[in-house]
Amino acid sequence: MASKAPNTPPANDYGERSIRVLKGLEPVKQRPGMYTRTDNPLHIIQEVLDNAADEALAGYGKKIRVTLHLDGSVSVEDDGRGIPFGLHPEEKAPVVELVFTRLHAGGKFDKGKGGAYSFSGGLHGVGVSVTNALSTRMEVSTHREGQVAHLVFAGGDVIEPLTVRPLAGGERKQGTTVRAWPDAKYFESSHLPMNELTHLLRSKAVLMPGVAVTLFNEKTRESTTWQYKGGLRDYLQQTLPVDPVIPLFEGAGYADAGHDSFAEGEGAAWAVAFTEEGASVRESYVNLIPTSAGGTHDSGLRDGLFQAVKGFIELHGLLPKGVKLMPEDVFARASYVLSAKVLDPQFQGQIKERLNSRDAVRLVSSFVRPALELWLHQHVDYGKKLAELAIKAAQTRQRAGQKVEKKKGSGVAVLPGKLTDCESRDIAYNEVFLVEGDSAGGSAKMGRDKETQAILPLRGKVLNTWEVERDRLFANTEVHDISVAIGVDPHGPQDAPDLSGLRYGKICILSDADVDGSHIQVLLLTLFFRHFPRLIEAGHIYVARPPLFRVDIPARGKKPAAKVYALDEAELSAILDKAVKDGVAREKCQISRFKGLGEMNAEQLWETTLNPDTRRLLPVQLGVAGYEATAALMTRLMGKGEAGSRRELMELHGDAVDVDI
The missing domain is CATH 3.30.230.10 (Ribosomal Protein S5; domain 2)
Structure with a gap:
């Protein structure tokens, strides 16, 4: 095995020779993204345009003309003072050459000290020199003091030195023309975005009332001029x-x-x-x-x-x-x-x-x-x-x-603790009963069919949600629990909610058959109509109708003693009339009135309200009035500022109401 020669410098030797000094415009070519936008050449053209605009801003120009040439170059012409072309006192080079070849040379540094530009966009003095560095060719003509000076650059270097001649008869007196050929290798796209360019030119005209800004396209022969007096x-x-x-x-x-x-x-x-x-x-x-x-x-x-x-x-x-x-x-x-x-x-x-x-x-x-x-x-x-x-x-x-988010568990819906769920997962058969009060909830839990019936007891009266913003709904525990239990998020009538998470085919409101029960019913119907309208539309909402009376009829002839339930006064009268026909005196029939669901035992609740064969379940649907008319009526009934409307309704229809005292 050959041994390594002594004193051989390692491959990653780092010494004095490693330090490279970038001169002139080299830094711009090495890292163009530090100096300009490289997605397209618009910004390097803007640097030239800004110089023309600075002349107008300083009050020395009234016209700016931008020309898109057939060969892909762009020229910017102004009628300002023209860039000075005499020798710089210290640098001993023409000033116009320094402006385009030195990174920090410009007329915009002496602010507020009698400098040439009190207000200008140029600050760093790197503007047009960047344009020069990233262009294959740049031609500059400056008309000033009865003379015209001309010089040409390539890749930032002077290839045609400065020439100065007297102005000919028909030439304009003063101003600068810069024509640049952007170098495609520095840009992702060599095309100028026309929308951005026109917006830029238009905005210059806006900001300088009275100055005319023109864009001429040689290819289409179209010319547009912007001038805003206002x-x-x-x-x-x-x-x-x-x-x-x-x-x-x-x-x-x-x-x-x-x-x-x-x-x-x-x-x-x-x-x-x-x-x-x-x-x-x-x-x-x-x-x-x-x-x-x-x-x-x-x-x-x-x-x-x-x-x-x-x-x-x-x-x-x-x-x-x-x-x-x-x-x-x-x-x-x-x-x-x-x-x-x-x-x-x-x-x-x-x-x-x-x-x-x-x-x-x-x-x-x-x-x-x-x-x-x-x-x-x-x-x-x-x-x-x-x-x-x-x-x-x-x-x-x-x-x-104040938005209140639905409580989230570990990726799985955390069902409310008070929900007694059913065993089946088939929503064609599953039902959930929203039951008023814990005591009724207890009876319902014992009397239900565990396979298909779930019970969610509600404590007290549910919030009136008619004027509650959707984002605030979950601040209310009862509403939060209802939403989580049924598996559907609140939504509006125009929304297309995700009903794939729906856990029950029937959502049944089960409350007492008295005035308070009716109020709870209305509050829950308000919630569903306002915030779950698609469930009503799809026929998932029901109202369970528990009986208000129980009639114990003694045995009559061959007929044994019977317990019959009545939903209301009308049904009670009908039951008693039938008993009289069957030969039972009205006074022998024993009538009990249920004060609430809590008075029913589990067996009675099953028999009257939960058993699909014997119960009365009322489907909730939009009536012939339609959504808008129903919403207007609900606003009168449930709106906070609608007391006057409700009083009017009572005065009109008060006689038709049976007051349950």
Whole structure:
């Protein structure tokens, strides 16, 4: 076996030579994802567009033209001041060359010190140099001071050095044209997403009222120009999918020279719309850069809106007891376009999708809040509509926060402890009796058919669930137990609930035959009609009818003594009449009245109410009135605020009711 030569460096040797210094634009080519979006070349074109927009923002340009060429290149042309092309005093190279080849060279660093751009989206100075690095070719022409300078790059390197010549007669006086051929190898797709591009160009026009932004496609020969005289308001109105509840709230505020917290010119312009439904439109910009992920300026708008609306609600005493207003309640239905101007914006990530500048919250809020407060006090009716929208959102949020989940076991439904289940699992035969009270429940357990009949005793009166939100139902033990026992979750009339878990073919309400029993019956029917309507529709709900009277008839002739049960007074009369016909005097018949199911022994309960051969079971179905009419009647009968309607019903039909005292 050959021995290893001494002093041979190991394969993973790490020394001075291992350290590589990336120069010029090499870092961008090595890790393009650190500097731009690599799904398509839109962002590197946006860097060029942002420079043109910065010129317009600074007040030096009125036109921006973007051309999609047949060869896949894109050119951006503006009528700004043109990039300087003289030699840089320190770098001894043409300034225009430095802008496109050095990662941290630009005119946007000297903010607030008489720099060329007081407000701009450019911050890091890596913008167009990234575009240059990731393009196979880039041509730059700059018109300035009666001259035109031209130079060409390939992969970020100069291949045609700067040439300067005097402007010809018909040429424009000033401006810059940049034409780039994005290098497909750096992008997942070399195609520009047209929807995003048009949205971007349109938004630039929105944010710079009066500036014309044009897109020309050489392939289709189509040309589109956007120019918004009305700015943010026009744009938001055209973009909103539905009509707002109140008129658009728009405004703008900028710091003056003497402001103690912010630099001169810092501030924001905004347009806000409130809608009851539909998708929200939410767009924010900082110095014309679209911040798709929002940021601190959005938070400032939210804070300003919230503080103003909250103050208005408190002033007019509109907040219901127990409701706590949160910023999201006001913001939930807001659509907006926000354009902030920040002197030295700090962004998250090189593609500037989110603003991180902490002061921007206070900056935007300090202008939005007083403007909205003034507007609300000038338009009190609109203010009240907005307050109503916010309070409604708060109530919905609070209800959702109070949602009570069904208790879960270890993957298996944990049946209520008080449920006495049946042995069969065939829902064609299985029945569950919801029995009023424990004593009746005890008799029912003893008298039932264990094979097919289950008993669930209910303690006291069930909750009136007519106005209880579905998410709050499980806070009530009885309702929770009923839902778990039957194996179906609460649902609405339009829902398609999962009935595959249904454990019983018949769900029978079994209560006393008196007034209290009838009340419990109504409460349970309310629960099923409101929260389990599909069970009624599918014919699974029944009402068991226990007797109110027992008649002991003595022996007569060959007929032995008999015990006969009557559901009500009418049946009792019929039984007594028949006994008289059979020759038994009425006074010899012994009549007992059941005060409740608890008075019946197990045998009697089986015989009268549980035995399928002798019981009376009433199927519950929707009547001819249909769902809507029934729901309206139930609201009158069971609604909390319907006492007046109930009184009216009593006055109309009170004579037809037999009062059981």
